[in-house]
Amino acid sequence: MTTATATVSVISAEDLLKTWQGHRALTRRTIEAFPEDKLFYFSVGGMRPFAVLAQEFIGMTIPIVEGVATGKWAEYGGGPKPKTKKEILEIWDRQTMELDEKFPLIPPHRFAEVDTAFGQWTMPGIAMIQYAIDNEIHHRGQGYVYLRALGIEPPHFWERS
Amino acid sequence: MTTATATVSVISAEDLLKTWQGHRALTRRTIEAFPEDKLFYFSVGGMRPFAVLAQEFIGMTIPIVEGVATGKWAEYGGGPKPKTKKEILEIWDRQTMELDEKFPLIPPHRFAEVDTAFGQWTMPGIAMIQYAIDNEIHHRGQGYVYLRALGIEPPHFWERS
Numbered sequence: 439m440t441t442a443t444a445t446v447s448v449i450s451a452e453d454l455l456k457t458w459q460g461h462r463a464l465t466r467r468t469i470e471a472f473p474e475d476k477l478f479y480f481s482v483g484g485m486r487p488f489a490v491l492a493q494e495f496i497g498m499t500i501p502i503v504e505g506v507a508t509g510k511w512a513e514y515g516g517g518p519k520p521k522t523k524k525e526i527l528e529i530w531d532r533q534t535m536e537l538d539e540k541f542p543l544i545p546p547h548r549f550a551e552v553d554t555a556f557g558q559w560t561m562p563g564i565a566m567i568q569y570a571i572d573n574e575i576h577h578r579g580q581g582y583v584y585l586r587a588l589g590i591e592p593p594h595f596w597e598r599s
Numbered sequence: 600m601t602t603a604t605a606t607v608s609v610i611s612a613e614d615l616l617k618t619w620q621g622h623r624a625l626t627r628r629t630i631e632a633f634p635e636d637k638l639f640y641f642s643v644g645g646m647r648p649f650a651v652l653a654q655e656f657i658g659m660t661i662p663i664v665e666g667v668a669t670g671k672w673a674e675y676g677g678g679p680k681p682k683t684k685k686e687i688l689e690i691w692d693r694q695t696m697e698l699d700e701k702f703p704l705i706p707p708h709r710f711a712e713v714d715t716a717f718g719q720w721t722m723p724g725i726a727m728i729q730y731a732i733d734n735e736i737h738h739r740g741q742g743y744v745y746l747r748a749l750g751i752e753p754p755h756f757w758e759r760s
Contacts (some may be wrong), residue, residue, distance in 0.1 A: 580740045
C-alpha cells in the first residue's frame with residue numbers, strides 16, 4: 439500500500455508496554471472478582487474456568503517477551519500451576535514487575551524480525567506480542583460473561599490502571 | 600521512561616489498519632456463526648445479544664476514523680439499526696471498504712493529538728482507535744461464550760483474514 443500513512447509510526451514500544459500493563463491490571467481485577475471456587479470450577483458452555491485462562495496468560499506473557507528479546511523460547515505451557523487465587527495473584531504481580539524489567543530489553547530489530555515462537559508459531563516478534571495481548575482481551579471478555587452469569591458485576595472495561 | 604526502546608516504533612498506521620481489518624474479518628465470521636434468531640435474542644447472564652454488540656462496533660468504527668481524521672465527531676450511537684443478519688453483514692462489508700479508504704486519510708499528527716471523541720472521551724486519536732479494536736475483541740470473546748452455550752463451534756481465534 440502506498441499511502442501517506444504507510445510509514446507513520448502510531449505505537450512505540452513504550453506505548454505498547456503501557457497498553458499491555460493496563461490490560462493486565464484489568465485482568466487482575468477480573469481474577470479478583472471471582473469467588474475462589476468459581477475461579478477454578480465455574481464456566482459456561484463447557485469452556486475453561488477463568489483460572490485456567492489466567493494460567494494461559496501467565497504461561498505466555500514473560501516467555502514471549504523473553505523469546506522475542508533473546509530468540510530462546512521456553513517450553514510452551516511450562517511454569518507453575520497455581521492452585522489458589524492468592525497464588526495466581528502472586529505470580530501475576532511478579533510478572534508485572536518482570537514485564538517492566540524485561541520488555542525494555544527487547545532489541546529494537548527483534549520486533550520486526552520473524553522467529554518461530556515455542557517451536558510452533560512463525561511470525562514477527564511484534565505479532566507474537568500483539569497475539570498475547572489480544573488473547574488476554576478475548577478470554578477476559580469471556581470471564582466477564584462468567585461473572586455476569588454468577589450475578590457478579592465485572593470491573594469497568596475502560597479502566598486500565 | 601528512558602530506555603533503549605522508548606522511541607522504537609513497533610506498529611505503523613498501515614500495520615494497525617491491517618490488524619483492525621483482520622479482527623473485523625473474524626468478527627464477521629462470528630456474526631455469521633449465529634442462527635438468525637439467536638443473533639438478536641440470545642445472550643448469557645442478562646447481557647446484550649451479539650447483534651446489539653455488532654451494532655456497537657458498527658457505530659464506532661467509521662465514526663471514530665472520521666473523527667480522528669477530521670476532528671468532526673458524529674453523534675455517538677447514530678446510524679442505521681439493522682434488523683436482520685443480512686443487513687448487519689451488508690453494513691459490515693460497506694464499512695470494510697470505507698475503512699480501507701478513510702483510514703489512510705488520517706493526517707499523521709492526528710494519531711498523537713488529544714481530542715474529545717463524540718463530545719465525551721478525551722484522549723489521543725490512537726487511543727480511541729485502540730479502544731475501538733480492544734472493545735471489539737472483548738465483546739467478540741463474549742459472543743464466543745454465547746455460541747458455545749448454544750452448542751455452536753466459534754471461528755478460529757487465530758485466523759484473521
